[in-house]
Amino acid sequence: MSKYLDVQEVANMLGVTPATIYKLINHPEVSKRIEPVNRLTYRGDGGYRFSADSVELVKDQVIKKDLTIADTAKLLNRSKSFVHGLIQEGKLKSYEDIYRGKKTFFIKKEDLEQYNKDVKEKPKGLWETIYDKKTGVFLFQPYFNNGELARVMSINKNGSARAKIMLKTSSIELTLEEALELGWKPTYLIEEKKQVTAYGYARFVFPIPRSLDSVIYQVIDELFKAAGPYNIRVKTDEMLEVEIKKTTLAGITETTEPDLVNRLKTFVHSGEIVLVHNGTVIDPGYSSILMYLPHQTKKELLSEAESKGMKLHDYLTEFFNNKFGLK
Structure with missing residues (x-):
């Protein structure tokens, strides 16, 4: 039977291990098997032998035509679980085929390119889930x-x-x-603090941090600790925007944390940083204005905001930005 190929020779031809060839010999689907010419007598023949034609029939199963999950994860700089999630959610097209003796997900390069394009073109200006x-x-x-x-x-x-x-x-x-x-x-957990009902948010605008230990993230850490998750919101576009209800950073003063206070003053875009004897208050600034407005005026402002599908603090922000040419 010297004119036939043994397991090692077939493995070398296909660029796989002998173990993969044995999987193909015993594949549960007959159409996916590689059929030896001596299935019944292979023990006496010193191992399985294959014709060149039988090797050709399984080439498609062991030679990659498209990207595997691992290939895709590497290109995206993500984990394999992340790619699996994209497929399950229908965000990334894929198909299943036999590869090296088992079912495998494949992604076409053009489908990965489309996913990358969709990510880049996702709507901007949306608040993140925080x-x-x-x-x-x-x-x-x-x-x-x-x-x-x-x-x-x-x-x-x-x-x-x-x-x-x-x-x-x-x-x-x-x-x-x-x-x-x-x-x-x-490193730390945050408390679910009571939601502040006063109107308005103070707004901080940061450049996108370049590293995980950036001082920008450290400032945001302190805002989360002080406000809790229900009094803060985040938006990421060209810049990183953080809006926060009236909040007191207890124990944070120019004496105890001068660098942090200075950064709060540097990055605040609207609202006030008010220094008190036992901490630092982040004040949206609208609360004091609304306090002196007649009830009917407040009611009219609220009605106007609702007609535009906006919350009152957002409407006031837009109003003052337009009125005074702020950005």
Whole structure:
């Protein structure tokens, strides 16, 4: 039977391991098998033997035509679980085929290009989901593992029972579940503080941080600690915008934390940073204005805001920006 190929020769031709060839010999689907010419007598023949034609029939199963999950994850600089999630949510097209003896997801390059295009063209100006009550995780929350820093970079609820939470390290992105399994732990938790009912938000505008340990994230950490998840909102476009209800940073003064107070003053875009003896107050500035307006005027302002589909504090922000040429 010297004119036939043995297992090692077939493996070399196809660029796979002998173990893959044995999987193909015993594949549960007959149409996917590689059929040896001596299935019944292979023991006496010193192993399986194959014709060149039978090898040709299985080439498509073992030679990659498109991107695997691992290939796609590497190109996106994400985890394989993240790519699986995109496929399950219908955000990334894929198809299943046999590869090296088992069913595998494949992604065409043009479909990956379309996904990247869709991500770049996603609508701007939307407020981010910043908190998942079930896990207590919040946006930009710092995690540590063996001295390395990671941060929560997205919380996607998408109407599902379980939020999809992604953390970013210096090199890769992980789901929350992956991070916890690897030993990542949150540096601190935040309290679900009572929602502030006073009108208005103070607005901070930051450049997009270049590193996970950026002082910008450190400032936002302090805002989350002081305000809790229900009095703050975040938007990320060309800049990182944080809006916060009237909040007191207890114990943060020019004496105790001069750098932090200076950064709050530097990045505040609307609202006031008020220094008091035992802390720093972030005041939207609208509360004192509204306090002196007649009830009927406030009612008219609220009606005008509702007619534009806006909340009152957003309407006032737009009004003053337009009135005084602010940005």
